[in-house]
Amino acid sequence: MPQHGPALNFRDFVDDLLAAGDAVRIDQRVDPELEVGAITRRVYETKAPAPLFANLTGAEPGFRLLGAPAGLNSTGAQQYGRLAAHFGLPRTSTPRDILEKLIEAMHADPLSPVTTADAPCKEHVQLGDDVDLERFPVPLLHQEDGGRYFGTYGFHVVASPNGTWTSWSISRTMLHGRTTLVGPAMPQQHLGMIHAMWRERGLPTPWAMVLGAPPAAVAAAGMPLPAQVNEDGYVGALTGHPVEVVRAETNDLYVPANAEIVLEGTISPDETAPEGPMGEYHGYSFAESRPQPVFHVDAITHRTDPILPVCAAGLPPEENHTIWGTMISAASLDLLRSAGLPVDMVWCSYEAATCWMVISIDLDRLGRLGTTERALVDAIAEVLFDSHPGWLVPKVILVANDIDITDIDQVVWAMATRAHPGTSHYTFPDAPGIPLVPYLTPDEARAAKGGKSITSCLQPEQFQGTNKGITASFRGSYPKHLQQHVLDNWTSYGFR
Numbered sequence: 132m133p134q135h136g137p138a139l140n141f142r143d144f145v146d147d148l149l150a151a152g153d154a155v156r157i158d159q160r161v162d163p164e165l166e167v168g169a170i171t172r173r174v175y176e177t178k179a180p181a182p183l184f185a186n187l188t189g190a191e192p193g194f195r196l197l198g199a200p201a202g203l204n205s206t207g208a209q210q211y212g213r214l215a216a217h218f219g220l221p222r223t224s225t226p227r228d229i230l231e232k233l234i235e236a237m238h239a240d241p242l243s244p245v246t247t248a249d250a251p252c253k254e255h256v257q258l259g260d261d262v263d264l265e266r267f268p269v270p271l272l273h274q275e276d277g278g279r280y281f282g283t284y285g286f287h288v289v290a291s292p293n294g295t296w297t298s299w300s301i302s303r304t305m306l307h308g309r310t311t312l313v314g315p316a317m318p319q320q321h322l323g324m325i326h327a328m329w330r331e332r333g334l335p336t337p338w339a340m341v342l343g344a345p346p347a348a349v350a351a352a353g354m355p356l357p358a359q360v361n362e363d364g365y366v367g368a369l370t371g372h373p374v375e376v377v378r379a380e381t382n383d384l385y386v387p388a389n390a391e392i393v394l395e396g397t398i399s400p401d402e403t404a405p406e407g408p409m410g411e412y413h414g415y416s417f418a419e420s421r422p423q424p425v426f427h428v429d430a431i432t433h434r435t436d437p438i439l440p441v442c443a444a445g446l447p448p449e450e451n452h453t454i455w456g457t458m459i460s461a462a463s464l465d466l467l468r469s470a471g472l473p474v475d476m477v478w479c480s481y482e483a484a485t486c487w488m489v490i491s492i493d494l495d496r497l498g499r500l501g502t503t504e505r506a507l508v509d510a511i512a513e514v515l516f517d518s519h520p521g522w523l524v525p526k527v528i529l530v531a532n533d534i535d536i537t538d539i540d541q542v543v544w545a546m547a548t549r550a551h552p553g554t555s556h557y558t559f560p561d562a563p564g565i566p567l568v569p570y571l572t573p574d575e576a577r578a579a580k581g582g583k584s585i586t587s588c589l590q591p592e593q594f595q596g597t598n599k600g601i602t603a604s605f606r607g608s609y610p611k612h613l614q615q616h617v618l619d620n621w622t623s624y625g626f627r
Contacts, residue, residue: 133251133389134375138219138347140389142251145183145197145438151222153204153212154181154197162188163196163279168272171198171443178205181213183438190268193436200284200346200440201453203481214453217346219370226457226478226537233354233369233461242367250377250388257431258380263309264428267392272443273410277420278305280409281312281394284440284450285342286352288384289325289398292332297384298325299352299362301455304340304426305406312340312426313406316398319522319565319579321358326398326424335397337382338426343391343438345374354458355519380430391437395430412444412451413484413569448481456485462520463488470514472507473497475532479524482539486568487526489536492589497531498596507594508557508585516562516583525564527585531593533602549588559583 137144148154161167161184170182184196204212211229212222218232257263269279282304290297298321304314316323329336341348347370351362363385367373376385379395386393405420442450456479464477473496479488490511497507511529515521530536530545550556562583566576575581590599601607605614 133249134247134345134372136219136370136372137216138370139345139372139374141343141346141391141438141440142389142434144200144216144346147216148181148213149183151209151212152180153209153222154183155179156183156185158186160186160188163190163268163270164188165271165274167196167198167268167270167441168443171272171441172445174199175202175443175449176446178203178210180204184268187268191266194266194268195436195438196268196270197438197440198443199449200442201450203448203453211453214457217350217454219347226460227476229457230461230464230477233458234465236365236369237356237461237465239368241361241364242371242373243361244363244367244374244376244385246385247375247377247388249375251434252386252388252390252393253377253432254435255433256380258429262428262431264306264312264394264431265309267437267439269306269439270441272441273416273445275416275418276409277405277407278307280304281306281439282314282340282342283442283444284349285340285344285392286349287322288339288341288386289322289336290384291325292328292334296325296359297361297363298322299341299348301349301353303409305409307404307425310396310428311404312394312428313404313423314426315406315421315423317566319563324358329398330400333400335400335427337384338396338398339379339382339384339386340394340426341386341390342393343434343440345387345389348374348387350454350458353455355462355523357519380432390434392431392433392439394426394428395432396426396428399425399427410443410445411567412447412449412455413486413567414446415569416445417569447484452479452481452485456481459485459520459523460488463490463515463518463524466518466520467511467514470510472510472514473500476536478536480536480539480542483526485524487528488524489528489530489542491532491534491536492529492593494531494533494593494596494598497589497594502594504555504587504589504594505557507589508587512557512559512562512583512585516559516564522563523565525568525582525584528588529585530588531590531598533598534588545588546586549590550586555587557585557587559585 215224
């Protein structure tokens with residue numbers, strides 16, 4: 132029997148979303164050229180259910196697309212329901228519930244994958260001349276995109292030449308032809324590191340790409356785990372069950388057995404082609420393409436009636452923010468806690484397009500430290516900016532833990548009323564950083580340095596463990612018994 136459960140089986144994940152009303156099956160004919168992207172973008176921006184496109188222009192019968200697989204939900208208590216389902220958590224899970232689950236798995240013993248012969252991803256196999264990526268309804272997601280993007284919500288599988296490190300990592304791929312894709316493999320990414328190992332030997336990199344993967348595996352592939360750590364073992368620790376895998380048809384890599392679609396082949400050691408432009412996670416599309424490695428596809432395997440997941444990147448929140456931002460938050464919180472810093476919570480605000488991270492400081496612990504703002508800022512920068520998760524996020528905001536940092540309204544209020552324009556802003560021009568940040572100068576982007584800052588919304592008295600004033604709010608200005616009385620009578624007052 133194939134492995135089941137929404138965290139470990141994408142088909143179960145989709146079925147559960149449909150049953151919960153958090154996905155809607157669209158049987159009306161929809162065109163993969165721009166219409167799929169337009170609907171998916173509208174879904175993100177209205178927090179509507181995920182669209183399952185079941186009738187696609189030009190597609191083979193049964194081939195489907197799922198948009199917004201980790202978009203937010205407009206239902207308050209289940210706002211993070213789609214994200215929580217990736218980890219097998221209840222749909223009502225809070226951001227803190229999700230982060231603590233991810234951190235717990237980081238400290239658990241890895242559960243290595245197990246090989247199985249029962250592999251739904253092998254129901255259909257195309258090899259050699261039968262390989263044709265254009266059989267799939269690959270969408271053109273934005274009118275300014277340089278091509279149709281096959282891989283927007285899947286992960287690459289590569290292994291070091293000595294076989295000691297297998298990396299599952301996320302990076303997009305654009306359709307380049309019937310048997311080729313093109314996409315980035317940045318040297319700072321694990322995909323790029325392993326590709327460089329093979330290239331130094333003058334060899335193509337054995338490669339696979341998994342689409343419609345176990346949701347927990349996609350999330351783990353986007354987590355900034357340390358180099359040489361195998362994501363597959365982390366997925367087992369996260370879900371409590373080893374991932375079932377199967378050997379690829381054309382190389383020695385292993386892929387999740389119940390994936391919807393698996394592409395196999397090699398990354399060329401020297402061949403490049405133009406890739407992009409593409410609407411990107413920071414919310415912009417720039418009218419330029421870049422030479423990127425070419426991926427040669429030698430085999431395609433897929434389930435019957437396969438579902439290709441789609442992320443239409445752009446203004447937040449979409450998967451680059453909900454999945455990637457959440458995984459970065461968990462890794463950063465664990466890192467700062469392990470360093471003994473007085474950190475209560477970390478959150479990459481989805482609205483900030485994974486360009487800032489808010490850190491909540493425990494005031495009781497801060498007061499006992501007897502430190503200064505400058506010393507605290509430098510300590511956080513030293514730990515964070517030299518790390519892989521800190522490399523990914525350029526701006527850090529410090530607030531006291533009376534602020535719910537998952538509530539963007541409270542973060543904005545804290546920045547407006549607590550950050551001093553003359554003394555609260557600290558820059559770190561020599562810190563390494565991801566070169567994709569839009570505001571970087573060309574020199575900074577080439578050097579992958581600069582544009583890093585920490586803004587402190589901590590007030591002087593908070594370094595003694597006290598607050599300057601009481602927050603004038605429902606939670607701050609009324610007795611607990613009266614708050615509960617109002618909540619208990621809310622509908623009887625006439626409110627919904």
